[in-house]
Amino acid sequence: MDRRGWDYVDVVFVTGDAYIDHPAFAMGILGRILEAAGFRVAILSQPDWRSADPWREFGRPRLFFGISAGNMDSMINHYTANKKVRNDDAYSPGAKIGLRPDRATLPYCQRAREAFPGVPVIAGGVEASLRRLAHYDYWSDTVKRSILLDSKADLVVFGMGEQPIVEIAKRLAAGQNVRDLRDMRGIAYTLGAKDTPPADALVLPTYEEVKTDKQLFARATKLIHQETNPLNARRLVQYHDRQAVVVNPPSLPISQADMDRVYGLPYTRKPHPKYGKETIPAFEAVKDSVTIMRGCFGGCTFCSITTHQGRIIQSRSPESVLTEIKQLGQDPEFSGIISDIGGPTANMYQMRCTRPDVEVKCKRLSCVHPKICKLLGTDHGPLIDLMKESREVEGIRKVHVASGVRMDLAQLSARYLEELAAHHVGGHLKVAPEHTDPEVLKRMKKPEINDYQSFDREFREASRRAGKAQFTVPYFIASHPGSDLDAMIDLALFLKRNGYKPDQVQDFIPAPFDIATCMYYTGIDPFTGEEVFTAKKLNDRKLQRALLQFFKPENYFEVREALMQSGRSDLIGSGCDALIPAQPPKAALRARMEKANKSLTEGRYVHTVGLPQAGENGQGEGPPKLKAGYRPHRKSAKRRPR
Structure with a gap:
């Protein structure tokens, strides 16, 4: 000032x-x-x-x-x-x-x-x-x-x-x-x-x-x-x-001209100088990314993007996007690699209802579930052209696509898949099938698991033709409304049979306003009136999460408990579908012991007894003695005579 x-x-x-x-x-x-x-x-x-x-x-x-x-x-x-x-x-x-x-x-x-x-x-x-x-x-x-x-x-x-x-x-x-x-x-x-x-x-x-x-x-x-x-x-x-x-009714979608003006303002693209050399993880993740659109017509019940940004896609013009990319390319501190070109999704750029007269009346919450609306414009052409032009800008070495790819849409365009696999993926492509159980996927408003499997095959084939060994990395959610132990066991079996070992898994968090949150709280699907099972107890949620990573030794005992609860002891042992061995591995025993020790040192047991600091009892660095008797609340530390 x-x-x-x-x-x-x-x-x-x-x-x-x-x-x-x-x-x-x-x-x-x-x-x-x-x-x-x-x-x-x-x-x-x-x-x-x-x-x-x-x-x-x-x-x-x-x-x-x-x-x-x-x-x-x-x-x-x-x-x-x-x-x-x-x-x-x-x-x-x-x-x-x-x-x-x-x-x-x-x-x-x-x-x-x-x-x-x-x-x-x-x-x-x-x-x-x-x-x-x-x-x-x-x-x-x-x-x-x-x-x-x-x-x-x-x-x-x-x-x-x-x-x-x-x-x-x-x-x-x-x-x-x-x-x-x-x-x-x-x-x-x-x-x-x-x-x-x-x-x-x-x-x-x-x-x-x-x-x-x-x-x-x-x-x-x-x-x-x-x-x-x-x-x-x-x-x-x-x-x-x-x-x-x-x-009041929501704001109308922003026009392309207005979006271009918003993203064309003179941003420094940096944190405030007062933070010095302290890094801000959220900024590091997106500092070299370029937003090309906003909104999402997927309507996933667990996601707030559609609620916040709207389901009508609002896209920037190619000229606006390329101008930003050129500015990045001229920055001497820029690495030459754009970390992401996308938005809430990677491949909804310039897609919209082809019938404005119908769009004005439509109250459908998802344009792609239970199947893709026949009136939805799904042409990937403008996006393909933008991807091609973006990587030809001077100073740009690589343009990644890191936003989530909507797999059902991507399979409608062989050209898009070829372009994606050949030029915009660095070995692994993150996708989000979310679950395998048909009932859970219906509650999520997500496609069935065979949609992911067919996409995975097509992507690998496109990668092979491009001379690259590239794979999809699927993301899944535990404890979503509708998901019980049986559904999670089926998901664990799917992971094992396909050789997937997810490093990161997501627990369902009931965010305010979401439809899935309503299901979690009420046990009711608000649009069908059907009852929906929900895992609410902490232990139930812990078992579902463990099943997503059944292969980790530290999850052995939780996975075993889940299998025994569901009557699936056939999945314990050495069979080809077995999720865990009959005997706990040493790493599982060690993890359980470390967990128990941690809970003791943090005082999470019935009676907490104060301990003196090391050396306080006059014994140097030796083990400290208890200040009180072995029973709590006793006034004297001496034992009573029998």
């Missing part, structure tokens, strides 16, 4: 992430787009939320505070699927943990109110978007109210924020107040007890109803997701006691 001669700023953006001026990060995009619109913007990155003082650092913002927990929901960022604290934070310098609070949107909004009462507070980002209505919170195992009520934000901007945030700034600058903005798309707001909700709104089951009745929670989920197509979505209203939360 001093260098620019500013005595005030228009907007203060507060984020739970490290500040990175790169178009893969929300604060980078939103800060630049407001700057391009003529506004003064300040970024308050990972402030200490224990005090309102950091919120006063830039002075009173003229227009509003913009609040975001970061690129991820803060609870998913902090905790594993087993609710254990993660050891690192990919969006923080040095991967440090603890630089943002749990449910960061709430304290960030409250501190903004405390710092400057009367300044509008606008919440957004993934966390606020997915919690805009009553939602199931996995970490507390409760149904929580809309984040609007708990954060006291004036508005929540949901979905992608470029268009709404500029409109908000312009209208506030023109003298309008926050109440005047309630006609905007892509925003949610609250009404007081005396306010009347819009007459055209679809009224959802109330917070009190969905909190106590799982059938009504499932019904609300169905209604919400049926109103996500911005071309026909209705306004939603959900009462929380006497207050109403109003959710």
Whole structure:
């Protein structure tokens, strides 16, 4: 501010992430787009939320505070699927943990109110978007109210924020107040007890109803997701006691010209200099990547991408993409290798419904499940041309495709597979069949496993013709709704028969708003009304995860327990399908002993007895003596006479 001669700023953006001026990060995009619109913007990155003082650092913002927990929901960022604290934070310098609070949107909004009462507070980002209505919170195992009520934000901007945030700034600058903005798309707001909700709104089951009745929670989920197509979505209203939360229709898809403008802004593509030499893992993963599109029409029930970015694909022009690649090629610090050219998926570039008149009415949640819609444009030609041109740019040695390939679409284009295998894969291609069980895949809205098998054969054959020995690396999910031990055993057998030994596996995490989360919480498929089995107990989830890596000695006893529970002792022994041997290997015994020792040293047993530090008992470095008797709570350390 001093260098620019500013005595005030228009907007203060507060984020739970490290500040990175790169178009893969929300604060980078939103800060630049407001700057391009003529506004003064300040970024308050990972402030200490224990005090309102950091919120006063830039002075009173003229227009509003913009609040975001970061690129991820803060609870998913902090905790594993087993609710254990993660050891690192990919969006923080040095991967440090603890630089943002749990449910960061709430304290960030409250501190903004405390710092400057009367300044509008606008919440957004993934966390606020997915919690805009009553939602199931996995970490507390409760149904929580809309984040609007708990954060006291004036508005929540949901979905992608470029268009709404500029409109908000312009209208506030023109003298309008926050109440005047309630006609905007892509925003949610609250009404007081005396306010009347819009007459055209679809009224959802109330917070009190969905909190106590799982059938009504499932019904609300169905209604919400049926109103996500911005071309026909209705306004939603959900009462929380006497207050109403109003959710307007989503923002319309961004145009190609606007996308080109967004990605053509003067990003430095670097973290803020204040981080020095500390690396930020999330930045390292994408710093040399190029986004070519956004949105996903896959509609996977466990994924929030469609909910946040929309299912209508929005693509940049080839000229815009190639201009960015040329700029990368001219950077003296650039390695010459583009780590990824893609987006939420690798091969949906410029794909869209071929019948706009039908698209305007369509409420289908997935354009590719249970099978590919006949009206979907699936031409890979524009993508193939872009891939060819990208690797011919001066200064570019290699262009990788690291975004997930949608396998059912890829098999519709032999040319795409040939191009991919010959030029854009570095030995292994990551794909996500997710499971083998037909019922589980149906709950996920994913193709059957034979789709992956046929893709794998075609990819290997295309690689062979290109003179390369390349393979697919499949990803699978454990404990997804519908998946029981029998389904996971079948998946383990599939892995063994095909020689797959997955290094990384994913446990299902019920993220707010997702359809799969509704199944997890209610045990009901909201669209069919069918009952769905869900593994909720920690031990059940642990057994499912172990089956995905049955070949690891440290998983031996969990795999054995799972097989015995399911009556599949035939898979223990030396048979060709046996998952584990009859006798535990030495490595399994050693791992179990180390695990037991760790639990003892951490004090995880019935009676914790304090131990003195080494040398405290006057015996140098020898083993310390107990300070108390062998029974807890005894006043004297001496034994009582018998």
